[in-house]
Amino acid sequence: xxxxxxxDLHSQYQKIKPEIDKALFDVLETSAxxxxxAVKEFQTNLETYLGVKHVIPCANGTDALQIAMMGLGLExxxxxxxxxxxxxxxxxxxxxxxxxxxxxxxxxxxxNMDIEALKKAIxxxxxxxxxxxxxxxxxxxxxxxxxxxxxxxxxxxxxxxxIGADYTFSDGTVKKSGTMGIVGTxxxxxxxxxxxxxxxxxxxxxxxxxxxxxxxxxxxxxxxRYYHDVVGVNSRxxxxxxxxxxxxxxxxxxxxxxxxxxxxxxNEAFKNQKNIITPSTLKTCNSxxxxxxxxxxxxxxxxxxxxxxxxxxxxxLDAGIPCAIYYPVxxxxxxxxxxxxxxxxxxxxxxxxxxxxxxxxxxTELDNAQLTFITSKVIEFISKN
Ligand SMILES: *Cc1c(COP(=O)(O)O)cnc(C)c1O
Numbered sequence: 281x282x283x284x285x286x287x288d289l290h291s292q293y294q295k296i297k298p299e300i301d302k303a304l305f306d307v308l309e310t311s312a313x314x315x316x317x318a319v320k321e322f323q324t325n326l327e328t329y330l331g332v333k334h335v336i337p338c339a340n341g342t343d344a345l346q347i348a349m350m351g352l353g354l355e356x357x358x359x360x361x362x363x364x365x366x367x368x369x370x371x372x373x374x375x376x377x378x379x380x381x382x383x384x385x386x387x388x389x390x391x392n393m394d395i396e397a398l399k400k401a402i403x404x405x406x407x408x409x410x411x412x413x414x415x416x417x418x419x420x421x422x423x424x425x426x427x428x429x430x431x432x433x434x435x436x437x438x439x440x441x442x443i444g445a446d447y448t449f450s451d452g453t454v455k456k457s458g459t460m461g462i463v464g465t466x467x468x469x470x471x472x473x474x475x476x477x478x479x480x481x482x483x484x485x486x487x488x489x490x491x492x493x494x495x496x497x498x499x500x501x502x503x504x505r506y507y508h509d510v511v512g513v514n515s516r517x518x519x520x521x522x523x524x525x526x527x528x529x530x531x532x533x534x535x536x537x538x539x540x541x542x543x544x545x546x547n548e549a550f551k552n553q554k555n556i557i558t559p560s561t562l563k564t565c566n567s568x569x570x571x572x573x574x575x576x577x578x579x580x581x582x583x584x585x586x587x588x589x590x591x592x593x594x595x596x597l598d599a600g601i602p603c604a605i606y607y608p609v610x611x612x613x614x615x616x617x618x619x620x621x622x623x624x625x626x627x628x629x630x631x632x633x634x635x636x637x638x639x640x641x642x643x644t645e646l647d648n649a650q651l652t653f654i655t656s657k658v659i660e661f662i663s664k665n
Contacts, residue, residue, distance in 0.1 A: 281649045284641055286602040287471040291645040292535075296527060303523040316519035322526050326482060329529060332459045334491035336483040337517035338498050341440040341467020344481040346373040347515060348436050348463045349408070351483075351494045354379050358407035362438075363393045363419075364610045364630040366412040370438050371611050380405070383612045383622065385629045389560040391581070392419035397626065399427060408434040413442035413457050415606075415639075416473065416539070416578035417562060421447050421460045428461075435461030440481075441578040443474050444536045448562075448574065458484050463494075468517075468525060473539070473578055474532050476521040538644040539577040542651060546580055546640065549655035555662050557583040557636075579606055583636040587662055593638055595661045601654050606639045 384397040411419035439458030458464030468480030501512030610630035
């Protein structure tokens with residue numbers, strides 16, 4: 281059996297090696313390392329793929345969130361609501377910009393922002409909602425957009441984990457994740473669903489005026505060379521990373537599909553296990569089908585009931601199965617973000633999830649032998665304990 285990895289980037293590279301190597305050599309030959317033709321080409325390719333008017337490439341997914349918030353003109357004291365159960369980058373940039381983060385609980389089944397909790401958190405100071413499409417599936421965007429409209433709030437989608445996912449509205453309209461709010465952001469960190477070979481990120485919007493602002497902010501606030509109209513940052517996607525992404529983007533749908541095939545294998549293997557709750561898909565699509573992109577499985581995260589999750593984690597690691605706890609501490613309890621404003625009773629679900637979740641290996645290169653081994657070891661532990 282091929283060695284198990286949480287993410288197998290090497291095997292994935294081997295399959296596209298000639299294309300990648302050529303793309304890299306082309307950049308070296310042109311020697312246009314910053315803002316070279318590959319960057320413009322990727323921007324256009326991603327706009328087409330997402331069906332969005334403007335893509336603004338930048339240095340990473342954290343910058344993308346920060347720049348999006350700067351572009352919207354959010355100011356000190358403005359409240360920004362986001363999910364308590366996510367990677368810290370989301371709340372980090374809110375805090376860095378001296379905005380006020382307001383964390384809310386999530387839904388136990390989808391791991392995404394809870395709509396009732398969101399409604400409860402809105403105050404006259406609220407300016408924006410940042411739904412995170414966690415683990416590869418969109419938050420309840422229909423409800424979130426409706427609430428945002430009623431209260432005149434910006435919706436900034438943190439799409440770092442769900443690029444390629446579709447969201448189906450109740451009227452049948454289908455939109456790509458990250459293209460529903462005023463602005464969406466993503467990360468091309470190597471392990472993300474569309475990963476480059478270093479750091480990278482992008483911001484997407486249909487709003488021309490906002491796009492124009494963002495283009496300046498990523499480049500030192502310059503709209504004319506050496507004229508600095510606003511305070512900006514230096515955040516660029518370099519040409520080498522863009523060239524890699526140009527090769528990988530046409531494979532993204534196949535990559536998402538390979539992840540779904542692995543997810544289906546896991547679901548099937550665990551279906552009679554009463555102690556394992558497999559990830560649920562949105563109501564609009566109750567199965568993991570080939571034709572539907574409603575879940576792109578950035579992670580395959582199970583919840584265990586009446587099982588010692590930490591012991592299972594260690595048992596799998598000892599068996600040579602990499603697996604991880606995403607996330608072990610809710611953001612409202614992290615030292616950097618804990619705040620007297622928060623009330624434990626408002627975080628019942630995140631407090632419970634951090635005890636129950638376990639993410640199993642999930643990537644584009646998993647084969648049946650590996651999946652059989654992983655699932656048999658999980659079941660072995662659960663039957664013995
Ligand atoms: C990875 C990630 C980010 C940050 O992306 P970087 O490119 O690592 O800066 C932000 N939000 C979420 C939900 C992520 O998973």
